[in-house]
Amino acid sequence: MRITVLGPWGAYPKAGDATAGYLIEYDNRSMLVDCGSGVLAQLQKYKPVYALNSVLISHRHYDHVADLGCLQYACLIDADLDHRREALPIYIAEEPERELQFKPMKGSGIERIYAGGRLTEGELEVSFFKTFHEAYCVGMSFSYKGKKAVYTADTYYDDSLIMHCADADVLIAETSFYADMKDARNYGHMNAAEVGRLAKEAGVRKVVLTHLPHFGSVPQLASEVADVYDGEIVTAYSGLNLDV
Structure with a gap:
């Protein structure tokens, strides 16, 4: 299973970049997770839209769905051109x-998808769990041939997340704030210290920091996570490949 980061930013994309979007490839299949602003353009660097087999959307906030309408237009055009013969299933939490x-x-x-639900596509199984955010939102756990990757989507820190992230080979964790932002919970997001705590308590092998802030020094996030967690830490960027 290969995961390619299409967009690492929260709220809005930096110039030429994108907000939340991740391409998952396995067994000659392609799944898009979230479709934020700029994601559709980033996706086409790797795959034509008609090559997608499914789309998962964690929640309805614009930085996760801004390009979804354009994706549907692309599917319509592909259907008219006979590039797509089956409708693309889009699963929305x-x-x-x-x-x-x-x-x-x-x-x-x-x-519709919801916390507690599951989706199976070939040898890939996705389970959805409740996260803690202003809008209804689900995190996603991907299991494939004995490997596990987890995407927190948007959430504040809660101990209940630990069991869903436990023993993940890769944890893609929203890291919206620096460690000194003690009230990150009020915004429905995690700070770097909380991401470190989640990764440590869950025993994950690698944590990927995403949903990045537009202020401060982004490299500082990894050092703050490292104050709590001693595993591998990667700060996401568009084009980052993760082989799981």
């Missing part, structure tokens, strides 16, 4: 009682 923001369109379908 949302509470059962809330209407989904996006609707099916020619070339793409919309389905």
Whole structure:
């Protein structure tokens, strides 16, 4: 399983870059996780849109869905050109009682996912767990041939996250604030010290810092995580490849 970071930024993309987006490739299949601002352009550096087999969306905030409408337009055009013969399944996390923001369109379908649910595609199994954010949001645990990768999506720190991240080969963790931001919880996000604590308590082998802030010195985040966690630490950037 290869994971390529398409966008590492929170809130909005830096010039020429993207917010949340991750390409997962396995067994000649391709899955897109989140589709933030700039992700569609980044994706096409690696795959044509019609090569995607599925899309998972962690929550409805714009930095995770800004390019989703354009992705649906691309699927429509691909369907008209006969590049795509089956509708692209787009799975969006949302509470059962809330209407989904996006609707099916020619070339793409919309389905709901939720905490506690599972999705199996070939030898890849994805389980969804509750995170703690303003909008309804799910983290994702990917299991493939005995390997495990976990994506926290957006969340503040909570001890319940530890069991979902436990023993991950790779933990892709939102790191929105520096360690001195003690009230990160109020914003629905984690600071670097909390990411270090989560990685340490979960016993993960590698932590990848993502959903990065636009202020301060970003390299400082890794050093602050290292004050708590002694495993491998990588700061995400567009084009980063993770082989799991």
